[in-house]
Amino acid sequence: MIRHRRYAVPLTAVLLALATGVALGAGPLRDATSSASPAPRVVTQAAAPGYGDAFAASVASRLYDRGLSRRPVAILTLPGSDPATISALAAQVRAAGGEVTGTYAVAGQLVAAQQKNLVDTLGSQLAQQLKGHLDAGLSTYPRIGELVAIAAANQGSAQAPPGDDAAAVRQSLVAAKLLAVPPGHPQTAPLLLVVFGSQTDQAIADGLLTGLAARSRGVVAVGPTRDANLTGLHADGVTRQVTTVDGSQTQAGRVAAVLGLIRAWRTRGGAFGASGADGSVPLG
Template sequence: MISYRHHIVSLVAVFLALAAGIALGGGPLSDLGRDDQPASASTTPDRTVEQHASYGDEFATASAAALYAGGLKDQSVSIVTMPGADGATVNALGAQVEAAGGTVGGTYDVQRTLTDVSEKSLVDTLGSQLGTQLGSGAVSADASTYVRIGQLVGLAVARSELPSSDATSVRESLAGAELLTSPDGALRAPVVVLVLGRHTDPAILSGVVAGLAEKATGLVVAGTTASAAAAGDLGVLRGDAAADHAATVDGVETPLGQVTAVLAAIRSLTVQGGAFGAAGADGAVPLP
């Protein structure tokens, strides 16, 4: 008997193919059954491509709740945005977290000071000071500048054994140095979704991701379709060892990418890593 999961997998494969505009008409069977009648206005190539492109998003939006199956029930998610992350995308991700039964514990914005290579001395000094204040074991003694700051951001936003008073102190220190915003009433969460924005120096992004992954139960790094290109931030990160313990998702500017990111967040509660999306090496959608 074909299970419900196999039905879902088949449907996902179909809508992804349609979303990518893959049709027999463009392949080796394109001449079969073709007549000389001109295409009608309603089936022009541009219109067909447009319909294919929107179908995947429509399917994802309609099927999201069934795919989530309440996977984030009683769970919270922290959203961390890199400089230049699109606000509408961040809000849409938050809505999808709620559709999966979860809550957004807080949305934290990484400030340009943290990613500015000319401010490395500030980032290093503050990271060293906070590491000393928190005591042995809070951050790695031999961590590099940006891995350490990533660990500190993780302690500030991700649920851990660190006392809540210490986590609050870290958030306030990072906010005071204009490295990370600290929203009122924020709650630490087991899962962190890091939303990429404008280009970030690869070494800085790699360090922050590696540090965050060490402190969060699950980490999802979400980038746009363009960022997944070989020279894009997500594309470069996927070739870095720092991404081994973080799930990466491309196409997050689309509803399909947003649903995929939340499915990856659900998966990250028990399984870390994986590259998902149209350019993902581990499949289009992370299904249980």
Template sequence: MGRQPDRRDPRTGSVISYRHHVVSLVAVFLALAVGVALGGGPLSELGRDDRPAAATTGQQRAAVRDASYGDDFASASAAALYDRRLRDHPVSILTMPGTPGDVVSALGAQIEDAGGHVAGTYDLQPALTDPAEKSLVDTLGSQLMTQLGSGAVAADAPTYVRIGQLVGLAVAESDLPSADATSVRQSLAGAELLSSPDGAVRAPIVLVVLGKTTNPAILSGLLSGLAAKATGVVVAGDAAAATGSGDLAALRSESVADQVATVDGADTTLGQVTTVLALIRSTSVQGGSFGASGSDGAVPVP
């Protein structure tokens, strides 16, 4: 039997594979079976027995096993897939407000498994992404641009693209002297826009981990500015961020998607391994949409 054609979700525009379509149909049939078993379905008058319920329970157990199989496979095969290709490639992690700490820790561990190391974990503060604080962001960005001198930041950049470039100078390795990068970090910290650990250093590759929903225009501007200063940028979010009006779904429709790679499912082991494969790829290729909802495939091939 030939391969069935892909379809697109009319609401999100994402590709729906034939297998995903079958899984959806199975879920509908399971729901109907549960209704019948409980006496709420159209066949309730025909009598009841235990066989439908037992079958449903078995199918549910199989569904749970299928859901965990991807994570189990990713855990078992990660080292071979990585082949230590992040060796000599430090990574800066930039967290958005509301990012789960356990996800950040798990991603850091996967980076180490790939032969890399986390140069520093930087936390964007809520004020930086709060539309009500745009005046503060704009004023500080203008001051730092003047302080750094010509060429460090694009003079005609909009507010959030400019602050994104400044964040890039603070966390991503560039031609900017270390002393100036430290000064930018201190200024951003003083304005409660960015926090960083003592001894953090910059790295050419930046992993951005999404948290709470961010205004799409602000997020797009930040990432566009960041991408202008980093060798590679990967943006990771959970599965929900890739659906409906989630951050990843919105981001993937913007032009900045050509500059940064996006990965969904970062709250799972499979998504975390996919994220690190995207980091490996970003050392030479930018952009790309990966994960269960990714338009460029489930997993990037470095």
């Protein structure tokens, strides 16, 4: 009997411990371990498609603050540029208080590498006719860029009637089917908005834009997001004189382009837009 009692005590203790454990698991300790509620679920909702464009459209007029008032703009389109984009850009220029003096269309021949002899010959002839107004050392595409600028732009602060030089250049470029000029002898403008389309040989784009910048007060070049030519202009240093803005297929990009024109009146250069090296929006 004594031996039985000696083992009964430990057995009773084990049973009590098990019973206590079950009770604890079903009681206060279980509540303690489960009282910590799970972390709150953060639900994020993507912005509705088109929100960025809608936002840009709604704030555009405040951002512009009539910054192009009494500042004429000529639009120069390159082959392959989208007509809807061109119309939308013109509308934004007017929304900023500006006036589009005319839209000039660069023909495919002017930027086609296989037509370089034609462009070079005509450029040399026109340079001679202008009696030293162009640097004799200019190469083919910077020279044709300056000639196109003489036809469409000026370096002043207002639109101006085309003089004899502009009239002669227009007539020659049209006759050679290198440039389409708007009807009615449009006046020249201090600001040029260049709309890129199909990809152009980068050396041609560099030369053309360099020439345009030399004969105008300010040049802004726009193109689709991550446009290869705009990227090349920055890589080749042309954006020291020419402002580039990509994303022209979006309302946000078009608003940024017009802000670029406002800025270009006093400050040249910079790469802006959806993937611009100098920021998204050309302010200041």
